[in-house]
Amino acid sequence: xxxxxxxxxxxxxxxxxxxxxxxxxxxxxxxxxxxxxxxxxxxxxxxxxxxxxxxxxxxxxxxxxxxxxxxxxxxxxxxxxxxxxxxxxxxxxxxxxxxxxxxxxxxxxxxxxxxxxxxxxxxxxxxxxxxxxxxxxxxxxxx
Amino acid sequence: xxxxxxxxxxxxxxxxxxxxxxxxxxxxxxxxxxxxxxxxxxxxxxxxxxxxxxxxxxxxxxxxxxxxxxxxxxxxxxxxxxxxxxxxxxxxxxxxxxxxxxxxxxxxxxxxxxxxxxxxxxxxxxxxxxxxxxxxxxxxxxxxxxxxxxxxxxxxxxxxxxxxxxxxxxxxxxxxxxxxxxxxxxxxxxxxxxxxxxxxxxxxxxxxxxxxxxxxxxxxxxxxxxxxxxxxxxxxxxxxxxxxxxxxxxxxxxxxxxxxxxxxxxxxxxxxxxxxxxxxxxxxxxxxxxxxxxxxxxxxxxxxxxxxxxxxxxxxxxxxxxxxxxxxxxxxxxxxxxxxxxxxxxxxxxxxxxxxxxxxxxxxxxxxxxxxxxxxxxxxxxxxxxxxxxxxxxxxxxxxxxxxxxxxxxxxxxxxxxxxxxxxxxxxxxxx
Ligand SMILES: [Zn+2]
Numbered sequence: 312x313x314x315x316x317x318x319x320x321x322x323x324x325x326x327x328x329x330x331x332x333x334x335x336x337x338x339x340x341x342x343x344x345x346x347x348x349x350x351x352x353x354x355x356x357x358x359x360x361x362x363x364x365x366x367x368x369x370x371x372x373x374x375x376x377x378x379x380x381x382x383x384x385x386x387x388x389x390x391x392x393x394x395x396x397x398x399x400x401x402x403x404x405x406x407x408x409x410x411x412x413x414x415x416x417x418x419x420x421x422x423x424x425x426x427x428x429x430x431x432x433x434x435x436x437x438x439x440x441x442x443x444x445x446x447x448x449x450x451x452x453x454x
Numbered sequence: 455x456x457x458x459x460x461x462x463x464x465x466x467x468x469x470x471x472x473x474x475x476x477x478x479x480x481x482x483x484x485x486x487x488x489x490x491x492x493x494x495x496x497x498x499x500x501x502x503x504x505x506x507x508x509x510x511x512x513x514x515x516x517x518x519x520x521x522x523x524x525x526x527x528x529x530x531x532x533x534x535x536x537x538x539x540x541x542x543x544x545x546x547x548x549x550x551x552x553x554x555x556x557x558x559x560x561x562x563x564x565x566x567x568x569x570x571x572x573x574x575x576x577x578x579x580x581x582x583x584x585x586x587x588x589x590x591x592x593x594x595x596x597x598x599x600x601x602x603x604x605x606x607x608x609x610x611x612x613x614x615x616x617x618x619x620x621x622x623x624x625x626x627x628x629x630x631x632x633x634x635x636x637x638x639x640x641x642x643x644x645x646x647x648x649x650x651x652x653x654x655x656x657x658x659x660x661x662x663x664x665x666x667x668x669x670x671x672x673x674x675x676x677x678x679x680x681x682x683x684x685x686x687x688x689x690x691x692x693x694x695x696x697x698x699x700x701x702x703x704x705x706x707x708x709x710x711x712x713x714x715x716x717x718x719x720x721x722x723x724x725x726x727x728x729x730x731x732x733x734x735x736x737x738x739x740x741x742x743x744x745x746x747x748x749x750x751x752x753x754x755x756x757x758x759x760x761x762x763x764x765x766x767x768x769x770x771x772x773x774x775x776x777x778x779x780x781x782x783x784x785x786x787x788x789x790x791x792x793x794x795x796x797x798x799x800x801x802x803x804x805x806x807x808x809x810x811x812x813x814x815x816x817x818x819x820x821x822x823x824x825x826x827x828x829x830x831x832x833x834x835x836x837x838x839x840x841x842x843x844x845x846x847x848x849x850x851x852x853x854x855x856x857x858x859x860x861x862x863x864x865x866x867x868x869x870x871x872x873x874x875x876x877x878x879x880x881x882x883x884x885x886x
Contacts, residue, residue, distance in 0.1 A: 355838055
């Protein structure tokens with residue numbers, strides 16, 4: 312249920328992001344989702360890819376500062392208030408969300424959101440108890 | 455281990471007598487052989503006969519770097535070129551380079567002083583000294599080289615650069631002592647770690663690090679990372695090159711080899727000599743050099759002299775680690791800032807890599823200071839606020855130390871240029 316996210320430290324200077332995508336292309340690594348958290352000086356790029364271990368290794372070897380983070384991919388009911396339901400469940404269990412971002416979904420009518428939360432195992436448990444779809448990692452990498 | 459026990463432990467009275475005799479001789483030498491010195495003394499209404507006591511030294515005019523440039527290349531040499539067997543020179547990036555010359559006796563003296571320096575770091579005839587200071591016109595490489603031979607140790611003349619090879623040969627040849635700038639030593643330590651070389655493969659015991667000011671925190675870092683004793687050495691080409699002063703294992707200041715140099719500390723503004731214990735600019739008079747003696751040479755280095763006896767047995771005065779060079783000093787909104795102050799904050803906090811650059815700029819009429827620091831691999835987090843917390847913490851510490859606000863900017867590891875010689879710590883964009 313835990314999905315591996317690759318986080319990369321990026322200075323705000325031109326060419327770094329394009330360099331990074333070139334490395335991934337060379338290794339035939341496919342990006343499933345991405346988000347950038349930005350400050351004036353630097354950004355943190357968060358990536359979900361189809362081969363997280365290979366991506367981690369290749370980026371590190373290419374001189375990027377990389378770390379792994381465990382996140383969860385949650386299916387959100389595709390109707391108004393869908394996201395609110397999920398947030399309610401987590402808030403009820405007093406689990407803080409560090410950040411989240413959406414993941415494109417091709418074949419299914421539900422929206423997918425990546426969550427980085429504290430107390431990951433507990434988050435998975437309460438979501439499953441409430442019948443929320445938490446995706447298995449393989450299905451996320453293979454989207 | 456004391457290389458020249460009779461000289462290095464001379465009583466203060468004997469030392470003073472020796473210094474006076476040598477001072478008189480060198481003043482005679484420059485007065486008669488160097489027109490520029492003679493003219494300056496005449497302008498001050500002085501002749502060599504006016505130097506009767508060590509106190510009279512302070513009546514002599516100062517020599518500054520510009521004098522050396524003005525008399526490029528050989529104008530201040532005090533021996534005929536027939537007797538000069540070696541020259542060294544500065545890089546000359548800002549105008550004429552500075553050229554210094556050595557007679558055969560000068561080279562002997564220099565070697566002797568480096569042998570003393572290496573002995574301070576525990577080296578002897580069984581040692582293997584890897585010299586990773588640059589060879590060539592720079593005094594570092596060749597200076598240490600000949601001193602190592604004088605000591606009878608084995609010299610590995612690596613010069614700077616070629617880091618992989620440095621590390622391979624350091625293992626293969628069993629180097630026990632490393633001589634380079636502290637910033638290059640740090641770079642070597644990183645590379646050794648990256649190459650995953652176990653410490654047992656190295657025989658390194660000590661390093662003699664100089665040619666740029668460095669802090670106590672940097673010493674701890676180098677001693678920890680390389681598992682060695684790190685000794686600060688001091689020298690500058692204008693005075694001799696390395697070998698002017700060296701820390702002993704007590705590591706409580708650098709002994710200035712006073713049988714060859716007379717040190718003074720002056721107030722850089724009033725130019726008045728200051729007593730021991732007070733901070734100011736270091737001034738040196740060489741009293742044995744033949745080729746290129748200097749009288750009251752203003753180094754621009756900021757330090758303090760201490761006269762109390764040292765427990766190592768050496769009687770020579772000690773200078774504190776240079777806390778900055780007035781060449782490196784930047785003035786931001788009227789505040790003096792030394793890169794070494796930033797270094798000590800970064801190393802004390804230990805949150806980032808100890809690689810940094812100060813970027814000074816001017817926005818409108820306001821000076822700005824940015825400090826670029828490398829985020830460390832182990833501290834990188836996927837959360838912006840953790841990194842921002844580190845930035846703020848460094849900023850707060852710098853502010854309380856310097857009294858001005860610096861913008862701290864985290865940059866990618868290894869993105870700040872590594873130096874094989876002296877590190878470039880300041881980018882001043884205010885200058886055209
Ligand atoms: Zn001592």
